[in-house]
Amino acid sequence: MNADLAPAPSPLALARAEILELKPYEHAAWEPALERLHANELPWRSSGDATLAGLNRYPEPQPRALVERLASLYGVTPAEVLVGRGSDEAIDLLTRAFCRAGADSVIICPPTFGMYAVAARIQGAAVVRVPLDAGRGFALDARAVLEGAGGSVKLVYVCSPNNPTGTLAEEAALLKLAGALAGRALLVVDEAYIEFSGAPSLARHVAAHSHLAVVRTLSKAHGLAGARCGTLIAAPEVVALLRKIIPPYALTQPTIETVLAALEPAQLEASRQRVALIRAERERLAAALQDIPGVERVYPSVANFLLAEFGDASAACARARAAGILVRDVRSQPGLGRHLRITVGTPEQNARLLAALARPADEQGAAP
Helix, strand or coil, X not given: CCHHHCCCCCHHHXXXXXHHCCCCCCCCCCCCCCCCCCCCCCXXXXXXXXXXXXXXXXXXXXXXXXXXXXXXXXXXXXXXXXXXXXXXXXXXXXXXXXXXXXXXXEEECCCCXXXXXXXXXXXXXXXXXXXXXXXXXXXXXXXXXXHHCCCCXXXXXXXXXXXXXXXXXXXXXXXXXXXXXXXXXXEEEECCCHHHCCCCCHHHHHHHCCCEEEEEECCCCCCCHHHCCEEEECCHHHHHHHHCCCCCCCCCHHHHHHHHHHXXXXXXXXXXXXXXXXXXXXXXXXXXXXXXXXXXXXXXXXXXXXXXXXXXXXXXXXXHHHCCCCCEECCCCXXXXXXXXXXXXXXXXXXXXXXXXXXXXXXXXXXX
């Protein structure tokens, strides 16, 4: 058979054998048309319960209406969607399903989001670090990633736009990497900040790339960080595998109802307008920061935050705090010894931060 016509290997060949063989927990049947005397629930609502379905009842596992709404939002099929408690749960489930403790490993590209390494360590998997190319503005080194994907590597995590650098990996490079990793590892692209970039999501390529998975969240662009709702978009067989190990009632009923309401057309339009404002403020904030003494560099960002290098990052943190504002100290991350990450806020918050950072040290009060 021509190699070009050979079917792609199944990503399940990379999964842990015991997870493939696992018989999942059998939750109570979901048949809302019938009265529920099969799940040991209390038949009365508690006082103050304002939900539509009632908090005395277990919520629907992987709620069909929510899965379908998210599939529509992201332009994929419901079979490619797993809904969980934020991006963190998707990362945890992938690591547990594909990595054997003491035997397998994951690749991360620092400086990057810390949960990839944390999930691996909890699972007992090793962490292989392939740093971003600081000389090219923290660009992804796809060739080095592929070279580092040895036999023990099962997952390759790429955050795009990356946290905390705000850089977007090239789509062509990611697709090429996903193809090269087929049969070797799953490429997991975390798109938590993609809405702020204006770039299209890689989710539309999942159907053609079985070894590509995309993580999305409603926490950032949709303002639902407290609702804890994230989505893994992956090949249907990967989604089916993770459904075996996700807790049966991962999403609470208030979260389900809140998210469904937030995904109505009017609310989606409001989210788009807020994203546009954040993008405009991001450019204004970046330009203003460049003019402040002590700010050595502001990196280009397509996320809802900026990475900035300071001559004295401790003093900058103190000045922000004195103005009632917290910024993220990322100096513990590789190559970021003098850097802070600044979330783009409201115009008023951004103006207050800029004024605090620009004020001379002898006027700072609590600042050095």
